[in-house]
Amino acid sequence: MTTSPVDATAERGVGEPRRQLSFGLIGSGRIGQVHARSIALSGDATLAWVADPNLPGAVALSEMYGARATASTAELIDCGDIDAVLVASPTPTHIDLIESCLDAGLPVLCEKPIDLDISRVDALMSKVSLSKIPVALGFNQRFDPSFAEVRSRLLAGEVGELEHLTLISRDPGPPPSAYIGVSGGIFRDMTIHDFDLARFFVGEIAEVSAVGAQMFDAGAREHGDFDSAVVTLRAVSGALVTIINSRHSAVGYEQRLEAFGADGILQVGNAPTSLVTSSTSSGVETRPPYVDLFLERFADAYTAELAAFIQLVRGEPSGSPTYTDGREALLLANAAQLSAETGALVRLER
Amino acid sequence: MTTSPVDATAERGVGEPRRQLSFGLIGSGRIGQVHARSIALSGDATLAWVADPNLPGAVALSEMYGARATASTAELIDCGDIDAVLVASPTPTHIDLIESCLDAGLPVLCEKPIDLDISRVDALMSKVSLSKIPVALGFNQRFDPSFAEVRSRLLAGEVGELEHLTLISRDPGPPPSAYIGVSGGIFRDMTIHDFDLARFFVGEIAEVSAVGAQMFDAGAREHGDFDSAVVTLRAVSGALVTIINSRHSAVGYEQRLEAFGADGILQVGNAPTSLVTSSTSSGVETRPPYVDLFLERFADAYTAELAAFIQLVRGEPSGSPTYTDGREALLLANAAQLSAETGALVRLER
């Protein structure tokens, strides 16, 4: 089946209820499960197929939502009864799966990053550009309601021209050493979200300088990676961006943002787990530690991300990040890696 | 069908997955819709029937969740394929519906208040007490995660003995005048939630004094009701409680709590709509106005309320408020009304 965005809406007559999009999901791991749930909760989509080489995982997930399971991604893509594909499999499989979806005429929402190797990303670029089939990248943080609120208030001019953006992202704890070994390094694995957010807020980036440090994580040290990083970006617009990352934080999952404009400041704080504060003789106005899972912190973002992709598939105006967004974020990660290794500021060619 | 709490669990063998409870819902208005959604989202329940004399409302709601519709509550209660009933119909129908459910052997979760007339409440009291069929009252605020967190931290002794509790509840705007005319007055209609919360936190109440005022609402004035009220309670434990109510608030739906103990203070603030703060030359650290719908403010509470009722039906430990809780809250509302009218403190007889 080759549903193009045009077809998707043309099938409906005026006043007809919207037909639900039928999804195939590739990958039944943690992120796959999040997407399966988002699809099930959406009033606009149903989950039809789940593919995973780990067949028991695919079966378990598909049964929760009345879908079919397969160990073969090819079988899913060729099944003929899906309208779109959601790719939540390991990074090295992304490029080939996107290409297969394009060939099958299936819109695809692919988890970030596209790939860790820019040459492989570039190799598919022209095919994606020339195709009319939508390809969206899973930069879910753009869809966080608070981040999105700040962006729309910035665009409305509420605090004047944006001069400096600070992004603070810290995970509760470092991933397993084995994961770090295949992650592509902190800039491509973790900071990549902040690179995309930076572009979302300030547009194209002209210069990157970065420092990294090994402070606490044996896994990072083992693989020559950093567990802490600070990145400074200069946007083409002239705005500066500071990104502060750490692979651990004692207070939970940290995702903060501060947009300093000529006329004021917009900030996003960490997400509390309740509305309770406590005050005792040892301290006052204390709140419980922050939400400590990114799945929980960004639950609403995943839902909105899917909704935007459905709009994209239907040919409606959509804020879905594109393949190009995925490529640009990787270019920034590569530049940061180079800067951190050489101590030199990296200017991006355009 | 007459599912008793014992039967509900006895039907399952060891290791068997839990059978889902089949619900009949009476009332398809705003609260009925909230409960229908909670049942649908619960992994432990399904919605089988919706009854409403307004048949189109029942039909529309039942279709959303694959349930059957009827204009007759009797048909629903006698249908034979439900395990429990959720009553979300107008207050004057509650007493009769609870009695019918008891007669049919059906556990019932009934929206508050039981009734506006204490003599009618008392008349059913012994039947409820003698029956083994669970009857739960819809004091959903007990299940608000933040209120519940404060209570469990109080019970854990975190701030010592509770000496003073302040509850501030304000609605975004007054209800229609016609509603006020049948509401039973602010104490029975609005403060009743705070009376129940007060008992939830400090136990039985010994004394009630209340003042009311007509400050802004023409509807309240028309019906001789108050639009603002302040109530002071003294608990049997000795703790004092202050309740502050208003039928309007410019900042949205206000639900705040402050528990002052010998060793500290636990507070619940209003629910923000986002994590964003803004700072400009006219003011800093500003947050967007609060959530302005109680359905949104207490969405999690409705879910938890249903879960507790399902535990009750299954004979498991449950925090569901009881028929007695509903009666006690009404007694406090009556005492407050009397105190506000006479200027005298009212001592509750026990």
Next chain:
Amino acid sequence: MTTSPVDATAERGVGEPRRQLSFGLIGSGRIGQVHARSIALSGDATLAWVADPNLPGAVALSEMYGARATASTAELIDCGDIDAVLVASPTPTHIDLIESCLDAGLPVLCEKPIDLDISRVDALMSKVSLSKIPVALGFNQRFDPSFAEVRSRLLAGEVGELEHLTLISRDPGPPPSAYIGVSGGIFRDMTIHDFDLARFFVGEIAEVSAVGAQMFDAGAREHGDFDSAVVTLRAVSGALVTIINSRHSAVGYEQRLEAFGADGILQVGNAPTSLVTSSTSSGVETRPPYVDLFLERFADAYTAELAAFIQLVRGEPSGSPTYTDGREALLLANAAQLSAETGALVRLER
């Protein structure tokens, strides 16, 4: 010397620098020391005399500021080289000292309360009213910059008509039992500040209802006093006021205010001791406990109180509370005491 308000300014020619007011201070205890320091720091006043029957106290304080000391208040009042008197001696001496100052033509700023006995207060009332010599009462909290800011923003209409005012005042710990025995009880000793603040914000009071409790303090129990109290006032304007008091608080000195208006809310929080917050795995955004001394919390208020009194002495517009303000606050305290003892609301006759 008999400086009248008119004389004080008449002595200066146009463009002449202001002559400093010469003060006599009666009482060298804790509050007396605060006032001595305020006088010394003021650019408009000097401390000339300190009187205290405890002569060593008077001597020690006078030496710090280059003043003269005496054990005799009569000597101070008759010394001939002071322009005004500040009375910071024990409450039972206030009435006689105010009268002596009036007789000597000396403006007087007297610490609150005027007296614990309303008949004694009334006995001096007409003399005070008929005299042209200024008498000011030391309700310093009116001069707290944050309270004063709220009042002026209310008057500017920032949150519309004031409907409900909440005052929360709690001391770090109860006073010695002996002090409680002569204090006149919690309403006349502690709540009196809140009664004055209530009048400052909502004007004259029509009704008072109060409850008191003995929860933790042996001294209060020994003297039949309350250690905790809740008072509800209804203003002639229709606004309601809630006052919440406790003789202890684990978090420091609490002085909070919430003014709920038709269009919004103005709040005053407790005073932090620093700008620091800390976040750890056991709690986030924790601030150090509040300032725990009223002298520190209201340091700026004492300074502003003196400045207003100097304006009063000079015949300039001044916000100094009057003898009548002192009397009205005592009437409210008496009404609260009666209400707490009888359980009946007390209507104030006018």
Next chain:
Amino acid sequence: MTTSPVDATAERGVGEPRRQLSFGLIGSGRIGQVHARSIALSGDATLAWVADPNLPGAVALSEMYGARATASTAELIDCGDIDAVLVASPTPTHIDLIESCLDAGLPVLCEKPIDLDISRVDALMSKVSLSKIPVALGFNQRFDPSFAEVRSRLLAGEVGELEHLTLISRDPGPPPSAYIGVSGGIFRDMTIHDFDLARFFVGEIAEVSAVGAQMFDAGAREHGDFDSAVVTLRAVSGALVTIINSRHSAVGYEQRLEAFGADGILQVGNAPTSLVTSSTSSGVETRPPYVDLFLERFADAYTAELAAFIQLVRGEPSGSPTYTDGREALLLANAAQLSAETGALVRLER
């Protein structure tokens, strides 16, 4: 008179009250006035002389505190009746004045920076080192109570090892263009405070990378200076530091700090002007804009700075920053300037 630290205390017998230090103040401008007031308020010091080539300024200031005035700094240094000198004159005069004080045996507290030219700073270095006369630098922010509180809590291990420090400093508005022309640039003029604070918190610095931008200020553009800057430091300890500066901020004077440690976070927020928050339909929990003068923000810091210098003069343990601290901050500013111009990270040689 040549008071050495040892002499200063040797003159007192056991149990004698402390002799007050007699100060000569050089410079009667804005900062000079702050210091004059601090000296006057201190119980340990008196102001004896004020010198300023602008004699009317010196006269006006000296008269406020009963001191003598001169247009000649030499006359002040040679007057024979001062114990210490406070230098608050323009930067180009600092080096010579420090040297003159050393020659006269007078302890000196000199405003920052020592000089804009590191070669001139170095030229005096050995003389300062060999002398036993105390020389202190006016890095007043070290003495801010909140910054100092964070440092002592860090040293106490409250949040574990410090991994990342963020300093955000923004002025309410840019200085006059003429000032910028002689300021030495944003790094030597404004960031120098943050460089000193960074060393105060993380110790010696190993690497500096910086970016600057011209975003809004015509004066900065005219003189080839930056109006905005971001600096990244790596400490010898391994900790990273981010400094964010702007010459303007719509919300007032911003001085924030965040110390991220292995076990938690300590933060210093901006200083509010009152304890009031307001909530309306257009935003809730709004506070008034921040304190907008550094003199007001750091009033307590100036007092504590003087107290530390008095301890230093008396030979007691003291936290006064040294000549070396002033030199190190200038080296960091120079490195930042170089990095911002070349795009290369600068490694500091030691």
